[in-house]
Amino acid sequence: MSKLIFEKDIKGSNKFSLPPCDVPQVEISQHIPEKYLRQEELNLPELSEIETVRHFTELSHQAYGVDDGFYPLGSCTMKYNPKINEWAASLPGFTGLHPYQPVDTVQGAMELMYNTQEMLCEITGMDAMTLQPAAGAHGEMTGVMTIKAYHQRNKDVKRTKIIVPDSAHGTNPASAHVVGYEVVEVKSDDRGLVDIDDLREKMNDEVAGFMLTNPNTLGLFEEHIKDIAAIVHNAGGLLYYDGANLNAVMGVSRPGDMGFDIVHLNLHKTFSTPHGGGGPGSGPVGVKAFLADFLPIPVVVKEADKYIFDYDRPLSIGKIKEFYGNFGVVIKTYAYLRSLGAEGIREASQNAVLNANYIRNKLKDYYYIPFDRLCKHEFVASSRNQVKENGVTTLDVAKRLMDFGYHPPTVYFPLIVEEALMIEPTETESKERLDTFIDALVEIAREAKEKPELVKSAPHTTIIKRVDEVTAARKPVVKWED
Amino acid sequence: MNIPKELLYTNDHEWLKVDGDKAYIGITDYAQHSMGDIVFVELPEVDTEIAVGESLVVIESVKAVSSVFSPISGTILEANEELEESPESLNEDPYTNYIVAITISNKEELKELLSADEYEKICKEEE
Known part of the structure; x- marks a missing residue:
């Protein structure tokens, strides 16, 4: 394992010389009161420029991203991010902007935001969109706040519950809880879909809304979505679309047409902007017209041929992020949408679905597939049989995949599948790439039978x-000490 | 699979031991085994009132975070604080290491619970 930068400290190795200063030097204590001045010395490592560069270059070699190899992380859509998006986002006309500039001087940026909103509305079947939320869970919170504002506006204050399915992303109950709702779980039926009877039983005048992902986290399309929407709406609730799996249906079917009232999107998953490395996300929220007044301020609107920030929205839930969201991510999304076009977006989803089904079919003789039928952009396999035979778990299989040069898929999620291994290949992978990945998993299944210890002690070839x-x-060490 | 005869059980792999007007509640051997290594237990506050089906405790394992739902309604009398320091004791001996003790406010609710034999059948079906 590499040393920490503090352990590489060589006193005096970061010295430098500057030309003589041409302005008079002043003591800092003349300008800042004594009590605000740091007393002890700053504890920073001292390294020369070249050693600093080497340190971070070494760390970068230990990271694994979609540019290094296949990254089939179920539920997270680690698709390739075309480099033209980076070019667009680094155009000086964008990078030189300041968010406090007068709107007259940033009309191009505002046009881009407005057009992105419009395109996302078209894709989702929504009437209005905000680009403000910083990422997916923040979008969820914004969406649930919108649900709350709507019911409060109607003086319908006894609605204290939000329903989520037992296959939901963990962020759904968390977001509902943060906004002050009690979370009620609805079961899945034996086909992996929302149990309609259970939903009917739990839906009543105390329920504010139902948060659903479609296709769900098993990669299965909720076939009864129209019935679900009717059950929720007839009881006065709102239907919320978690956009985590939009990559399966974009350009093909629209949440708005399915009966959803609110959606959040993850631009950093579905619309090809890098994520997973701590970079900024973006979680726009779209709503049907009857909820548009509740969206966060400001909203970018077009008046005649001018774009303005509309702050005059008394019913708005308020501002939920400084300025206007993560604008750089929005630029990449715009570049992605414009370079693919309507046909390309549709084709991306179709290929994502095709790739997932291809892997599912090729693996079913080697791994247990609990819901072995046509899936969408991802599917869930299980190492249940391997556990029974030789005690090789999903964790072991995932670790062993690293020896084959792949990023492991999502494991142990969704919670309703034992030993879950959730695979999402995305649309950008070739058949050849999928085949080598399938070969690796088939080989690991053989190893689990013949030399289980090899799999149980994996990985063997990684740095760590x-x-x-x-x-x-249990006992995390979260702080470095000399 | 260890399923002590004298305890009552739920479909969700909890056990319940009746002791006069109170009941001790924990998770079963099957539950600890399927959750894997338990790394954190979030206990409720003593004196909290709880209804059937409400979340009683949150248990975090290396695989997942799960809620334990209350099988009966009542008031929480004790929370086993030792679990905060050594959550692994739920893996080591899930029956000695109870999670909470709760008052039994409605004896009728106990009738809904399963006997050891009934519970064993459910475990077999799930395997």
Whole structure:
């Protein structure tokens, strides 16, 4: 394992010389009161420029991203991010902007925001969109706040519950809870879909809304979505679309047409902007017309041929992020949408679905597939049989995949599938790439039978070998000490 | 699979031991085994009132975070604070290490619970 930068400290190695200063030097204590001045010395490592560069270059070699290889992380759409998006986002006309500039001087940026909103409305079947939320869960919170504002506006204050399915992303109950709702779980039926009877039983005049992902986290399309929408609406609730899996249906079917009232999108997943490395996300929220007044201020609107920030919205839930969201991510999304066009967006979804079904079919003789029928952009396999035979778990299979040069898929999610291994290939992978990945998983299934210890002790070829996750979780060391 | 005869059980793999007017509640051997290494237990506050089906405790394992739902309604009398320091004791001996003790406010609710034999059948079906 690499040393921390603090351990590489060589005193005096970062010295530099500057030309003589041409303005008089002043003591800092002349300008800042004594009590605000730091007393002890700043504890920063001292390294020369070249050693600093080497340190971070070494770290960068240990990272794994979609530019390094296949990244089939179920539920997270780690698709390739075309480099033209980066070009667009780094155009000086965009990077030189200041958010406090007068709107007259940033009309181009506002036009881009407005057009992105419009395109996202078209894709989702919504009437209005805000680009403000910083990422997916922030979008969820914005959406749930909108649900709350709507019911409060109607003086319908006994609605204290939000329903989520037992296959939901963990962020759904978390977002509902943060906004002050009690979370009620609805079961899945034996086909992996929302149990309609259970939903009917739990839906009443105390329920503010139902948060649903479609296709769901098993990669299965909720076939009864129209019935679900009717049950929720007839009881006075709103239907919320978690856009995490939009990559399966964009350009093909629209949440708005399915009966959803609110959607959030993850531009950093579905619309090809890098994520997973701590970079900024973007979680726009779209609503049907009857909810448009509740969207966060300001909203970018077009008046005649001019774009303005509309702050005059008394019913708005208010501002939920400084300025106007993560604008750089929006530029990349705009570039992606314009370069693919309507046909390309549709084709991307179709290929994502085709790729997932191809892998599912090729793996079903080697791994248990709990819902083995046509899936959307992802599917869930299970190492249940491997556990029974030789005690090889999904965690072991995932670790072993790293030896084959792949990023492991999502594991142990959704919670309703035992030993879940959730695979999402995305549309940008070739058949050849999918085949080598399938070969690796088939080989691991053979190893699990013939030499299970090899799989149980994986990974063997990575820089960091098998880590002790249990101790790391029970007794985490979160601070470096000399 | 260890399923003590004298306890009552739920479909969600909890056990319940009746002791006069109160009941001790924990998770079963099957539950600890399927959750894997337990790394954190979030206990409720003593004196909290709880209804059937409400979340009683949150248990975090290396695989997932799960809620334990209350099988009966009542008031929480004790929370086993030792679990905060050593959550692994739920893996080691899930029956000695209870999670909470709760008052039994409605004896009728106990009739809904399963006997050891009934519970064993459910475990077999799930396997």
